[in-house]
Amino acid sequence: MKVSEALKSRITCRAFLDKPVPEETVRQILDEAKYAPSGGNLQPWHVYVLTGARLNAFLGIVAEKQKDAPFGEGTEYDIYPKGLTDPYKARRFKCGEDMYATIGVTREDKAGRLQQFARNFRFFDAPVAMFFAIDRQMGLGQWSDLGMFIQSAMLAAREHGLHTAPQEAWAIWHKTVSEFLAMPEELMLFCGMGLGYMDERAPINNLRTDRAHSEWRFLKDACKFRSSRVQRRGLRYGGMTQTSTWIALTIAAAAFLFGGLAPARADGIVPDPGAAAAPALLQEAQWGYHSEQDDARDAVRSGRVISPGQAKQAALSRFPGKFLDMSFGGQTYHVKIRTPDNRVVVVAVDAVSGRVVGAR
Numbered sequence: 001m002k003v004s005e006a007l008k009s010r011i012t013c014r015a016f017l018d019k020p021v022p023e024e025t026v027r028q029i030l031d032e033a034k035y036a037p038s039g040g041n042l043q044p045w046h047v048y049v050l051t052g053a054r055l056n057a058f059l060g061i062v063a064e065k066q067k068d069a070p071f072g073e074g075t076e077y078d079i080y081p082k083g084l085t086d087p088y089k090a091r092r093f094k095c096g097e098d099m100y101a102t103i104g105v106t107r108e109d110k111a112g113r114l115q116q117f118a119r120n121f122r123f124f125d126a127p128v129a130m131f132f133a134i135d136r137q138m139g140l141g142q143w144s145d146l147g148m149f150i151q152s153a154m155l156a157a158r159e160h161g162l163h164t165a166p167q168e169a170w171a172i173w174h175k176t177v178s179e180f181l182a183m184p185e186e187l188m189l190f191c192g193m194g195l196g197y198m199d200e201r202a203p204i205n206n207l208r209t210d211r212a213h214s215e216w217r218f219l220k221d222a223c224k225f226r227s228s229r230v231q232r233r234g235l236r237y238g239g240m241t242q243t244s245t246w247i248a249l250t251i252a253a254a255a256f257l258f259g260g261l262a263p264a265r266a267d268g269i270v271p272d273p274g275a276a277a278a279p280a281l282l283q284e285a286q287w288g289y290h291s292e293q294d295d296a297r298d299a300v301r302s303g304r305v306i307s308p309g310q311a312k313q314a315a316l317s318r319f320p321g322k323f324l325d326m327s328f329g330g331q332t333y334h335v336k337i338r339t340p341d342n343r344v345v346v347v348a349v350d351a352v353s354g355r356v357v358g359a360r
């Protein structure tokens with residue numbers, strides 16, 4: 001199955017067939033999902049899997065508790081932000097309405113709604129139940145990593161012909177879940193997930209939720225980045241007084257040595273790969289990821305790439321005059337100089353050889 005097919009065919013399955021999933025397949029899915037990325041490779045996910053008799057025993061406990069407390073025991077985190085505003089509020093509302101419409105449950109039918117809500121706590125009859133937890137010391141970034149792991153598991157499931165139902169609803173039974181699973185104190189439950197074969201005939205599985213299509217913000221021709229300016233042709237730099245810009249130019253010059261890095265980091269937002277690399281790498285340096293900045297410096301120190309200062313000197317030695325500004329694009333520095341006879345020349349200096357390769 002192609003990734004695009006897995007992405008498009010994954011839906012939240014709210015009715016599963018009574019058909020077991022081999023344990024080996026479950027293990028394979030989790031083993032595949034573990035290749036999900038995580039900041040600093042923290043891999044902050046913790047996964048518990050329940051099947052068979054253990055799952056039934058657990059569901060029995062929850063069903064018993066539900067009789068007295070249909071809305072559970074409170075959550076440890078807000079499933080949705082308080083005071084959620086549009087467009088998010090409207091999307092949430094529509095998703096709920098569309099879901100109930102598939103099973104003919106009206107807004108007024110409170111009992112019908114509660115019944116459907118309660119099906120969450122049977123994992124919609126999935127034969128495999130998972131719980132995802134995270135260490136309490138983790139912050140927003142790591143919660144996002146956990147989300148990537150979960151989505152990876154959901155996509156891997158598709159390749160195995162399986163469907164999934166991620167369920168934050170389980171957060172309302174966090175104490176019961178933690179207790180049953182004997183989760184260590186430091187772990188906090190994020191959500192549950194049902195896994196199994198979809199019941200294609202169940203009307204609720206006909207739900208296809210909307211997607212907003214127009215929210216991408218492509219910054220195509222110019223991208224402001226702190227003191228530096230990224231333009232179509234490369235990274236321009238005027239004053240030579242600001243350290244961050246200096247580092248950006250150096251890193252831009254070094255970036256093309258690390259094949260594929262620039263386009264991968266640019267995510268297609270800025271069209272010129274050489275130009276895109278510098279801000280991406282500079283941002284990493286500012287966020288505390290020093291390795292690529294160090295790599296760039298090493299590349300300059302070891303002579304694999306010349307520094308902006310060396311490029312400036314090389315240009316000025318061939319075209320004496322007043323240095324105006326410089327930019328980097330492709331693998332070439334472009335140094336702008338005003339000559340004594342008041343001409344402006346742009347001198348091209350190869351970043352690897354350090355040689356002047358042209359002027360206009």
Ligand SMILES: Cc1cc2nc3c(=O)[nH]c(=O)nc-3n(C[C@H](O)[C@H](O)[C@H](O)COP(=O)(O)O)c2cc1C
Binds near residue numbers: 120166169
């Ligand atoms: C982290 C997470 C938690 C969710 N929790 C629930 C849940 O408790 N119950 C439920 O019916 N759907 C739940 N959903 C499913 C969403 O409603 C669903 O993903 C969304 O409406 C988009 O529809 P789709 O998954 O079919 O594409 C959850 C989804 C995610 C990603």
